Amino acid sequence: MQLSTLKAVVCPRCAGTAEPSPALSIDATDVEPQYAKEELVEGIITCSLCEQQYPIIAGVLVIVPSLASYFRSNYSSIIAQACACSTVSDGMIDYLIRRGFHTGRSDARDYYSSPRKVSTYINGGYDNLAGVMDSSDSLSNWFSTEYRCFYDEMLTMCLDSKASLPNHLFALDVGCYVGSFCSRIGRSMQHIYGVDMAFGGVLAARRIHFETPAPLKEYELFIDGSRSCKRSLSTPLPISGDFVVADARALPFRSGFFGFISSLNLLELVKHPREYLSEIRRVGENGASVLITTPYYWEEEEVAVEEWIENKLSSADAVRELLCSHGMDIISEKLHVPWVLRYNSRAYMTFLVHALLLCLAHETTRNDL
Ligand SMILES: C[S@@+](CC[C@H](N)C(=O)[O-])C[C@H]1O[C@@H](n2cnc3c(N)ncnc32)[C@H](O)[C@@H]1O
Ligand SMILES: [Zn+2]
Numbered sequence: 369m370q371l372s373t374l375k376a377v378v379c380p381r382c383a384g385t386a387e388p389s390p391a392l393s394i395d396a397t398d399v400e401p402q403y404a405k406e407e408l409v410e411g412i413i414t415c416s417l418c419e420q421q422y423p424i425i426a427g428v429l430v431i432v433p434s435l436a437s438y439f440r441s442n443y444s445s446i447i448a449q450a451c452a453c454s455t456v457s458d459g460m461i462d463y464l465i466r467r468g469f470h471t472g473r474s475d476a477r478d479y480y481s482s483p484r485k486v487s488t489y490i491n492g493g494y495d496n497l498a499g500v501m502d503s504s505d506s507l508s509n510w511f512s513t514e515y516r517c518f519y520d521e522m523l524t525m526c527l528d529s530k531a532s533l534p535n536h537l538f539a540l541d542v543g544c545y546v547g548s549f550c551s552r553i554g555r556s557m558q559h560i561y562g563v564d565m566a567f568g569g570v571l572a573a574r575r576i577h578f579e580t581p582a583p584l585k586e587y588e589l590f591i592d593g594s595r596s597c598k599r600s601l602s603t604p605l606p607i608s609g610d611f612v613v614a615d616a617r618a619l620p621f622r623s624g625f626f627g628f629i630s631s632l633n634l635l636e637l638v639k640h641p642r643e644y645l646s647e648i649r650r651v652g653e654n655g656a657s658v659l660i661t662t663p664y665y666w667e668e669e670e671v672a673v674e675e676w677i678e679n680k681l682s683s684a685d686a687v688r689e690l691l692c693s694h695g696m697d698i699i700s701e702k703l704h705v706p707w708v709l710r711y712n713s714r715a716y717m718t719f720l721v722h723a724l725l726l727c728l729a730h731e732t733t734r735n736d737l
Contacts (some may be wrong), residue, residue: 369408369429370578373610376538376625377559379415379422382432384650389501389622390417399423399459402464407580408458426450426462427581428570430613436573438613439469445481446567453571454581482569483588486546487596488709490572490587493519493548494601497710500589507716511708514594518707522632522723523552526659529699533557533657536627542616542648543634547573553630554607561621563614573611575606589710617643621651629728630659633707633721634688636666641677645694652728658696659712660726662687663707663719684722696726 378389392413394401398421401411407427414421422431425446432438439446443464450456464470479485491500525532529610537558541550544562546569554560564570575584589599614620616631616638629652631644638644652658664683666676679686688698704720711717 369424369427369612370610371406371408373429373561373612374408376559376610377429377431377612377620378622379418379420380431380620381420381616382415382417382612383620387623390415392416395421398463399457401568404580407578409454409581412463418428423460423463425456426454426571426675427574427578428567428611428613432565432568432615433618436467436469439464439467440472441491442481442567449481449568453575453584479674480545480564480566483568484590484711486568486572487588487590488711489546489548489569490576490601491589491599491710492517492708493551494576494604495587495589495599495658497708500599500613500710501713507689515706515708519548519552519632519719521705522630522659522661525700525702525723525725526553526630526657527556530560530610530694533628538626539628540619540621540626540630540651541616541726542619542629542631542644544573545569547577547611549630549632550607550611551577551604552607553628554609555605557628558608560607560609562609562611563616563619564611565613565615566667567682569615570611571614576601577611579603592712593604610624617647619647619651623650624653625651626656627653630661632659632661633663633719635660635662635677636664637670639671639675641671641675642690645690649694649696649728654729656728658698658726658728659701659723660691661705661721661723663721665719667703687722688724691724691726695729697729699725699727701725 370491394414402409409427411424412421491703501508539557539560544564548558552563584602586598588596592598677686701724707719707721709717
């Protein structure tokens with residue numbers, strides 16, 4: 369965690385309730401803080417109001433409201449991924465074990481921290497899809513002449529908008545995963561914060577952008593079966609901000625903090641999509657620009673069918689209606705933006721994404737009109 373992040377984040381349990389939000393501070397009682405330049409590589413921060421503690425492991429702040437359940441579902445994979453690129457101290461391991469965080473459920477689904485998933489998204493966000501295939505491959509021509517990287521397309525949509533993006537002080541990407549969109553939009557913002565529930569994704573984003581706790585200069589590209597090869601990653605242009613583990617339904621930020629918020633391809637994965645939209649609305653300032661995209665890839669294992677946002681007309685109409693009812697006015701939209709994810713040399717998944725650029729007006733402002 370960058371030391372400056374301590375001023376930006378607030379306790380997600382107290383964020384919406386206490387105004388002004390209580391301070392978080394570094395607490396050396398249980399775990400000795402480990403620093404490297406402007407980074408807190410390991411340590412604990414505590415909320416001055418509810419006294420909830422949040423750990424920083426391998427530089428990744430985990431600031432979710434129900435820590436025990438998060439760790440119990442992800443403990444082994446968090447420790448394995450942290451140890452692969454950093455040191456996790458005995459003090460930190462003792463601390464987690466004393467709280468029973470290591471007693472994981474064996475059936476926990478840690479889908480987005482799997483190496484293959486991380487590789488797929490690093491490939492889609494930082495590599496060149498045409499560049500990883502043989503030029504004789506039947507898809508190669510389409511990738512090199514027709515397909516434009518989804519994240520570049522979304523950046524252009526934001527930059528082209530009449531409401532254009534002023535150089536906002538604080539911007540947020542919800543469900544940032546390995547940081548592909550932060551990497552682009554972050555260049556137009558003074559500080560960009562990316563949040564995601566996948567520890568492995570946040571760790572990769574930090575390693576790619578801040579080169580901490582160890583730089584990520586290459587990634588594993590899967591070929592077929594268990595075969596893979598190394599692909600080098602070039603260092604992206606610098607951005608300022610941070611990537612943290614946080615839940616889209618309990619964002620660790622003050623109300624009205626952000627001038628720009630994006631959330632790409634998350635709506636249909638969040639257990640309670642309406643709570644997630646309410647949180648986006650809460651942390652956006654009046655007039656904030658919001659980019660929401662969705663491929664409408666609803667799956668019963670992720671979200672109960674009763675929570676799916678659809679009506680008799682279409683999902684697109686239902687989502688437009690819902691966003692408007694959350695105080696978001698549509699500035700521009702694209703109905704079918706191609707988004708390709710490469711799983712291996714024979715498996716590519718293509719979505720046609722609905723992208724909406726919106727302007728946030730809070731209830732009070734709207735009522736005042
Ligand atoms: C389909 S991926 C999209 C990632 C990225 N926005 C992109 O478009 O490349 C969905 C992401 O949402 C994250 N996610 C799922 N539920 C979440 C939640 N409740 N809060 C924050 N992130 C969540 C997953 O870990 C995953 O990284
Ligand atoms: Zn608190």
